[in-house]
Amino acid sequence: MNDSLNLMLLSGEYAKIHAAAMVTLVASSLGQPVNIFVSMEALPAFHKDSSERNAIGKGPIGRIIAETASPDYLGLFKEAKDMGEVHLYACSLVIDLKHWDLNQLVPIFDDMMGIAGFLGKVSGGTSLTF
């Protein structure tokens, strides 16, 4: 859809992932479809194993957000999915490199795919990278 919002989550920085979750929630609440490709250093933030999730970087603000924000970014993404048309896709490259399966990630992903697959899904709209 041309009015969709397309996010690329690449950074393993907690604050950026949280910001992406807030953007997703507000866009979803306004009826805007959101497509999210999670790759590179961001994907471990979505692992079921908390030791993987906790390994992502936190700057001064990220630390405060992690300690105080409720819900956290996973909760925000879940709320956004419940509220509207939000699709998350896990990067197959990182999954392969880490020898993971999709079911080792938190159950908010619609599918796993490569960048070509994601770009094929999002031929229009606004794109942001975090």
Next chain:
Amino acid sequence: MADAKVVDARGSFCPGPLMELIKGIRQEPVGTVLEVWSSDRGSAKDIPEWVARAGHEVVGNVEEDGIFKVQVKKMK
């Protein structure tokens, strides 16, 4: 300020008050006025922006002792 159903989001950080408002709006019938109480200073501007985009109406917006009270009428 009109009589309203209070959504007490004091102590919640951005976007918590907005999330609480959205949940409230989804649950209530058209015509309901909700009043969000927020200690988050961004809410007084963020909530009216969201309300305008979502097609509802802000019917009140005041600050009392550091608490922002935004009244929103569900329009659709």
